[in-house]
Amino acid sequence: MSKAPMRVAVTGAAGQIGYSLLFRIASGEMLGKDQPVILQLLDLPQAQKACQGVMMELEDCAFPLLAGMLATDDPNVAFKDADVCLLVGARPRGPGMERADLLTANGAIFTVQGKAIAENAKEDVRVLVVGNPCNTNALIAGSAARKVGRTNPANYHGMLRLDHNRALSQLANKTGRPVASFKQLVVWGNHSPTMYADYRNCTSNGDNVKALINDAVWNNDTFLPTVGKRGAAIIDARGLSSAASAANAAIDHVRDWVLGSDEWVTMGVPSDGSYDIPAGIVFGFPCECKGGSFRIIQGIAIDDYSRDKLNKTLKELTDERDAVKDML
Numbered sequence: 548m549s550k551a552p553m554r555v556a557v558t559g560a561a562g563q564i565g566y567s568l569l570f571r572i573a574s575g576e577m578l579g580k581d582q583p584v585i586l587q588l589l590d591l592p593q594a595q596k597a598c599q600g601v602m603m604e605l606e607d608c609a610f611p612l613l614a615g616m617l618a619t620d621d622p623n624v625a626f627k628d629a630d631v632c633l634l635v636g637a638r639p640r641g642p643g644m645e646r647a648d649l650l651t652a653n654g655a656i657f658t659v660q661g662k663a664i665a666e667n668a669k670e671d672v673r674v675l676v677v678g679n680p681c682n683t684n685a686l687i688a689g690s691a692a693r694k695v696g697r698t699n700p701a702n703y704h705g706m707l708r709l710d711h712n713r714a715l716s717q718l719a720n721k722t723g724r725p726v727a728s729f730k731q732l733v734v735w736g737n738h739s740p741t742m743y744a745d746y747r748n749c750t751s752n753g754d755n756v757k758a759l760i761n762d763a764v765w766n767n768d769t770f771l772p773t774v775g776k777r778g779a780a781i782i783d784a785r786g787l788s789s790a791a792s793a794a795n796a797a798i799d800h801v802r803d804w805v806l807g808s809d810e811w812v813t814m815g816v817p818s819d820g821s822y823d824i825p826a827g828i829v830f831g832f833p834c835e836c837k838g839g840s841f842r843i844i845q846g847i848a849i850d851d852y853s854r855d856k857l858n859k860t861l862k863e864l865t866d867e868r869d870a871v872k873d874m875l
């Protein structure tokens with residue numbers, strides 16, 4: 548017997564990430580090749596016509612798993628009974644901007660949507676915020692949801708998976724090893740240039756990657772800035788912010804969360820106090836996913852260099868939190 552459909556709400560559905568994301572969800576890449584889905588598209592009133600065009604194309608793909616879809620400008624309709632919400636809709640940054648510059652422009656979106664999710668979605672809804680600055684937007688959405696009380700605030704995540712995937716590819720380029728050989732990578736902190744991509748515990752076919760590379764200068768002067776500033780490099784090259792790779796990372800995050808992963812994955816999740824990160828701050832942590840839930844991996848040694856990096860990215864996040872305190 549076929550499974551009951553899962554409802555997936557996608558905001559910013561008419562935007563560039565939406566255009567990469569929706570077709571892959573409908574084809575079963577996110578929730579499984581045996582899992583029917585109903586897509587619930589949210590965008591602004593002026594983008595409804597474009598949403599209709601996207602839905603025409605989805606229809607023309609004749610995806611066997613696509614059990615229904617709708618487009619709306621009303622968050623209460625879009626999030627109704629949703630199992631998964633992908634909060635993409637927000638303004639992207641342009642050349643010369645940092646993601647934190649979007650805080651006030653985009654933050655207000657997430658108070659409204661966090662509340663609408665908590666009032667309308669399934670109680671065990673999983674929420675992934677992609678719209679930037681995604682960690683603090685997830686904090687805002689989770690805080691709005693906490694006030695309503697129905698849903699689990701730990702399920703309001705920010706997307707660090709793109710940074711994790713970027714770091715994997717840089718390690719593969721450096722070592723000449725396949726991307727899939729790398730295990731136990733983590734990107735700590737904020738989705739911003741302060742993030743700390745940490746391969747101290749990473750292995751490749753059983754070899755310790757730090758020992759294999761053995762190049763502290765490359766780590767500090769090439770690897771970390773390349774991963775941290777990759778979004779800006781893409782904006783510079785494309786004139787637009789990353790879209791297909793961002794959609795791919797969102798698929799990876801939710802797929803691992805729902806279906807499980809044998810490997811460590813980086814997820815931006817509300818801190819439970821682990822690694823001395825204050826509770827509630829949405830921070831990139833190493834996680835393992837099993838049985839539909841996630842858990843922060845414990846017991847990783849934090850040396851002085853790493854503590855300094857964690858403190859820098861945490862300071863940025865606490866500053867962002869303070870800047871939006873009226874929204875929390």
Ligand SMILES: NC(=O)c1ccc[n+]([C@@H]2O[C@H](COP(=O)([O-])OP(=O)(O)OC[C@H]3O[C@@H](n4cnc5c(N)ncnc54)[C@H](O)[C@@H]3O)[C@@H](O)[C@H]2O)c1
Binds near residue numbers: 677
């Ligand atoms: N976390 C990450 O790794 C990551 C990666 C890439 C992009 N992003 C961010 O994702 C966001 C979207 O990027 P994009 O390239 O798709 O932008 P885009 O401008 O192409 O699309 C954004 C869409 O959101 C819609 N929108 C705006 N406000 C909305 C609201 N209140 N409710 C619903 N929809 C709304 C717009 O109408 C538009 O269709 C940006 O904030 C961008 O910075 C994050």
Ligand SMILES: O=C(O)C[C@H](O)C(=O)O
Binds near residue numbers: 640679781
């Ligand atoms: O950098 C941006 O503004 C877009 C996105 O967050 C990215 O990392 O590509």
